[in-house]
Amino acid sequence: MSAWRSNAPQRLAYAVAAVSLVPLVVSLLVSLTPSSYLELPRGGLTLRWYEEFWSGPIWREALWHSLLVGALATVFSIACGLAAAVALTRGRRRWTAAWEWALLLPLVLPGVALAAGLLAVVRQTPLWGHPVSLALAHSVLAVPVAYVALRAGLERVDPNLELAARGLGANPWQAFRHATLPQLTPALLAAALFCLAISLNEVTLTLFLATRDTETLPRIIWPHLRFAVTPLAAAASGTLLLFTLPAALAAGWALRPRRHRPS
Amino acid sequence: MLRLEQVTKTYGARPAVDALSLEVPEGELLAILGPSGCGKTTLLRILGGYEAPDSGRVWIAGADATEAPPERRNLGMVFQSYALFPHMTALENVEFGLRMRGVGKTARRERAEQALRLTGLNGEASRRPAQLSGGEQQRVAVARALVVEPRALLMDEPFANLDRNVRLRLRDELKALQARLGLTTVFVTHDHEEALALADRIAVMNHGRIEQIAPALQLFLQPANAFVARFLGVGV
Amino acid sequence: MRPGRAVDWLLLPAGLLWLAGVLAPLLFVLRMSLYSRGGIAGEKRYDILFYQPGTWSLESFRQILAEPFYLRMLGFTIGLALLVTALTLALGYVAAYGIYRSGPAGKAFLLTLIVLPKFTNILVYVFGLKLLLGRNGFWPVVAGETLFLLPYATLTLAATLETVPYSLVETARGLGASAARAFWSVVFPLTLPGLLAAATLALLWSLTAFLGPYLLGEPRQYTLAVEVDRQMRQDLDWPLAAALNVTLMLLMAGVASGLSLVRRRAA
Numbered sequence: 001m002s003a004w005r006s007n008a009p010q011r012l013a014y015a016v017a018a019v020s021l022v023p024l025v026v027s028l029l030v031s032l033t034p035s036s037y038l039e040l041p042r043g044g045l046t047l048r049w050y051e052e053f054w055s056g057p058i059w060r061e062a063l064w065h066s067l068l069v070g071a072l073a074t075v076f077s078i079a080c081g082l083a084a085a086v087a088l089t090r091g092r093r094r095w096t097a098a099w100e101w102a103l104l105l106p107l108v109l110p111g112v113a114l115a116a117g118l119l120a121v122v123r124q125t126p127l128w129g130h131p132v133s134l135a136l137a138h139s140v141l142a143v144p145v146a147y148v149a150l151r152a153g154l155e156r157v158d159p160n161l162e163l164a165a166r167g168l169g170a171n172p173w174q175a176f177r178h179a180t181l182p183q184l185t186p187a188l189l190a191a192a193l194f195c196l197a198i199s200l201n202e203v204t205l206t207l208f209l210a211t212r213d214t215e216t217l218p219r220i221i222w223p224h225l226r227f228a229v230t231p232l233a234a235a236a237s238g239t240l241l242l243f244t245l246p247a248a249l250a251a252g253w254a255l256r257p258r259r260h261r262p263s
Numbered sequence: 264m265l266r267l268e269q270v271t272k273t274y275g276a277r278p279a280v281d282a283l284s285l286e287v288p289e290g291e292l293l294a295i296l297g298p299s300g301c302g303k304t305t306l307l308r309i310l311g312g313y314e315a316p317d318s319g320r321v322w323i324a325g326a327d328a329t330e331a332p333p334e335r336r337n338l339g340m341v342f343q344s345y346a347l348f349p350h351m352t353a354l355e356n357v358e359f360g361l362r363m364r365g366v367g368k369t370a371r372r373e374r375a376e377q378a379l380r381l382t383g384l385n386g387e388a389s390r391r392p393a394q395l396s397g398g399e400q401q402r403v404a405v406a407r408a409l410v411v412e413p414r415a416l417l418m419d420e421p422f423a424n425l426d427r428n429v430r431l432r433l434r435d436e437l438k439a440l441q442a443r444l445g446l447t448t449v450f451v452t453h454d455h456e457e458a459l460a461l462a463d464r465i466a467v468m469n470h471g472r473i474e475q476i477a478p479a480l481q482l483f484l485q486p487a488n489a490f491v492a493r494f495l496g497v498g499v
Numbered sequence: 500m501r502p503g504r505a506v507d508w509l510l511l512p513a514g515l516l517w518l519a520g521v522l523a524p525l526l527f528v529l530r531m532s533l534y535s536r537g538g539i540a541g542e543k544r545y546d547i548l549f550y551q552p553g554t555w556s557l558e559s560f561r562q563i564l565a566e567p568f569y570l571r572m573l574g575f576t577i578g579l580a581l582l583v584t585a586l587t588l589a590l591g592y593v594a595a596y597g598i599y600r601s602g603p604a605g606k607a608f609l610l611t612l613i614v615l616p617k618f619t620n621i622l623v624y625v626f627g628l629k630l631l632l633g634r635n636g637f638w639p640v641v642a643g644e645t646l647f648l649l650p651y652a653t654l655t656l657a658a659t660l661e662t663v664p665y666s667l668v669e670t671a672r673g674l675g676a677s678a679a680r681a682f683w684s685v686v687f688p689l690t691l692p693g694l695l696a697a698a699t700l701a702l703l704w705s706l707t708a709f710l711g712p713y714l715l716g717e718p719r720q721y722t723l724a725v726e727v728d729r730q731m732r733q734d735l736d737w738p739l740a741a742a743l744n745v746t747l748m749l750l751m752a753g754v755a756s757g758l759s760l761v762r763r764r765a766a
Contacts, residue, residue, distance in 0.1 A: 009596050009599070010597045010600060010601055010605065012594075013593060013596065013597020013609055016597075018612075019646075020616055020646050020650075021612060021615065022627070022631060023625075023626075024615070025627070027623050027626045027630070030626075030630060039630075079512055080512040080513040080516050084509065086509050087510045099510065103513060106521055108700075108751070110707035110744065110747050110748065111707060112727040112728055112731075113524075113525070113707075113744040116524075116531075116737075116744055117523070117524020117527045118524045119731070120528075121519070136520060143513060147513070160342045161349075163333065163342070164340065164346035165348075165363075167311060167313070167334070167338065167339070168407065169334045169337075169364050170363045171332075171334055172505070174363060182348075182350045197617075201618075201620045203620070208728075208731070225622055225626060233626065234626060237620060240619070240620045241623055244620065245618065247618060248614070248618030248619075
């Protein structure tokens with residue numbers, strides 16, 4: 001067997017990965033173009049569109065809204081996801097399958113159906129037009145992911161540790177806090193970053209639910225994308241990437257395969 | 264000291280513990296011996312408060328403790344896997360129970376170091392469980408259970424994860440320690456040799472019931488039935 | 500631990516969010532699809548209702564099933580989903596097989612590369628795709644939707660491949676099978692469950708294709724989901740939008756139960 005043949009599967013996989021990354025690279029390059037048109041930079045690169053982005057109050061405010069909503073959604077999702085994961089891994093076994101089915105359902109619902117229904121629901125509450133409503137809507141999509149990540153983390157922690165802590169005089173909360181939680185840190189970090197990335201990247205729900213008071217970055221990029229005008233939208237996209245990319249890498253680090261400790 | 268009264272615990276269709284009564288007097292070392300799946304671990308967990316019985320009562324030191332959660336029972340427990348907290352050092356593991364009882368930092372440290380010395384550990388206090396050998400881990404688990412001065416000690420297959428030489432040495436040490444402290448102890452095992460070597464009395468369990476409970480010698484000389492005889496390897 | 504009821508209370512936050520954020524919206528959509536339409540269209544004024552409260556009517560569903568415009572759209576949505584699913588599975592399998600045959604470091608690196616686009620805003624991605632492909636049309640939509648779904652399919656298939664010991668392939672080769680033969684008769688059959696799982700997800704998600712057709716397509720490539728958005732936010736015919744949503748979800752439920760039947764029969 002020749003060396004090329006044995007490497008063929010990897011080469012093909014790298015080719016697929018490269019193709020899937022090209023749009024991202026193009027998007028970033030365009031944001032660095034000195035030209036006023038959407039085109040790949042010829043000659044030098046410039047940060048002029050990023051400067052323009054940061055000097056525009058609309059864009060800065062949208063970024064702030066995006067980050068605020070992202071932070072709130074992360075807190076909501078982790079709270080709901082962690083509580084549910086503890087209940088379903090440590091509690092009774094009955095109804096667990098039904099609960100999981102319900103918890104994961106939002107993942108397969110059409111985004112436009114959820115968005116349309118949420119629009120109708122939220123409009124009837126005082127939360128309409130408030131960042132919290134957007135954060136709660138993003139949490140609907142982030143809770144399933146947080147739940148799955150945290151359940152996986154909890155399943156790796158020996159349940160006897162909590163029992164041992166109880167036997168040594170800890171109440172249920174102390175036992176969880178001292179015996180389980182410290183070992184859940186990587187899973188918690190990964191889950192939080194997933195939730196943040198989901199919120200920052202969510203477009204459909206945001207389009208439907210955001211109002212003038214809660215314009216977020218995706219909502220401002222949207223018209224630029226449909227009626228493309230300047231590389232400013234590329235710079236806005238690049239800025240979003242600045243926040244989500246470290247999140248992606250950190251999540252990858254937190255979930256890296258580790259050696260099992262002998263028990 | 265410990266008393267079970269008509270205790271039943273059912274998982275699914277078959278009872279793991281079936282209307283079982285048992286009394287452990289102060290200072291006794293009792294072995295619960297039986298094949299895997301006979302309900303011996305469930306019995307131990309009911310004593311410790313880690314499982315609630317479906318019916319029956321649990322008495323500790325003359326008081327009804329059936330409803331008491333583990334943290335109110337003040338019993339020491341050594342799990343089969345030791346259940347050492349992997350993110351804490353050996354010393355911090357031993358200190359944990361004292362911390363939960365609000366013992367001050369210096370007193371805590373002193374008592375924990377003393378407990379580690381009692382179980383034969385000296386230089387390993389600042390190591391994490393993953394850096395300790397199986398025998399050392401077991402010593403930490405025993406020290407952690409003893410340091411809070413429990414009313415009784417419960418141990419689930421405490422020697423199962425050790426190789427033979429370590430097992431024999433730790434067995435002798437534990438027997439000596441238990442005799443010195445005069446501590447009521449219940450341990451669960453599937454190894455009749457271990458039970459014979461350690462225990463004052465042995466309870467032979469099968470299908471959630473105690474087939475016979477007696478001192479080791481009597482068990483050998485007068486097995487109550489064919490199951491006990493077969494399990495001890497005595498011809499009938 | 501005593502199997503206390505206390506731990507069940509921890510389900511409350513997620514349960515409340517589910518009731519308000521999943522069940523209530525779905526019930527709203529269901530009820531909305533059975534209203535008569537409001538007759539106010541085209542104007543964005545949020546103090547008026549875009550339906551007639553208290554009415555029960557099947558007119559929106561009748562419209563969807565009677566107008567060739569919507570029947571064509573339904574057909575296009577299904578056809579697009581099938582094509583995108585096929586392409587996603589093919590590319591995903593290629594990527595997953597490369598991951599399978601890599602060392603530990605290579606596995607992690609390839610996985611990171613494949614998953615990276617999912618951590619960037621989909622608009623950033625579409626932006627690049629748009630520039631790359633020049634103008635909107637059918638193939639840009641197919642490319643976009645395939646690339647959106649590729650990471651999920653790859654992850655699912657890579658996880659399944661990990662369960663196939665490579666020694667099986669070596670055994671087959673040792674017994675005289677060619678590389679291709681060893682793959683088709685050993686590896687491929689063992690990955691069928693994963694392939695079915697990946698196909699289910701890809702099919703369900705591509706049926707709801709919204710951003711790809713909207714941003715990369717011409718009106719001829721608009722799917723049901725795009726029409727939902729148009730009716731919700733531009734034409735303000737909420738009953739029709741809701742009926743389109745219900746149609747879409749019924750279609751998905753049909754696909755999901757059909758495929759789970761296949762899975763059960765295979766098992």
